[in-house]
């Protein structure tokens with residue numbers, strides 16, 4: 442009885458949006474401004490062994506000090522992206538392990554937080570890399586796979602996105618995501634997650650900041666969408682999956698520290714942290 446069709450996001454919402462941006466480049470400052478203006482939240486995946494690296498005019502990573510200043514009180518999540526941004530499927534297991542765990546340790550020291558999220562450098566992963574992540578205590582890791590759908594993830598260590606911001610269907614997908622439900626049967630209306638990813642230097646490379654501004658204006662600042670970081674989505678959905686049901690299926694117990702919201706065959710139920718609620 443852990444069917445995702447019963448899942449609602451906080452405050453009984455059935456739509457969530459999260460962003461995921463990589464590399465810690467200077468354009469993240471402008472991106473965070475746009476996100477904040479539109480109430481969007483997201484996760485910034487950082488390589489703590491590559492601060493200050495400059496590749497060209499647009500590709501300038503922030504210094505360690507700038508990184509702390511930019512993200513610390515931004516409301517955004519910080520996640521691992523590999524200490525040196527290795528393609529983890531192409532290096533020895535020991536190298537991959539060091540790349541993940543060193544980045545995790547450095548970022549945790551910088552931000553004073555437990556960091557359990559990640560995005561694969563160059564989207565590179567394999568089954569053995571996934572095992573490395575498990576050993577390094579990573580809860581979820583984003584790939585560069587786009588589904589062009591809004592399904593709630595099942596395989597958190599091979600996490601796909603809805604799309605990259607350069608996807609020509611971006612606005613079409615955003616409109617589809619926001620469109621009212623057509624069926625009155627609750628199980629035909631599963632909750633939706635829009636997961637957008639990219640690199641903010643690409644907006645300067647392609648001179649297309651309008652893409653993210655238009656997306657943020659359409660999808661942001663709404664009462665019917667939950668805006669969350671990747672980690673918040675992971676924690677909420679995992680807490681939902683960990684709900685315990687009584688043997689006769691009349692009670693639901695929430696052992697997590699989060700309030701969980703359900704649509705149980707059309708009835709909206711809220712189960713507070715550590716509490717039991719009736720399903721009748």
Ligand SMILES: [Zn+2]
Pocket residue numbers: 463464522526562563
């Ligand atoms: Zn990267």
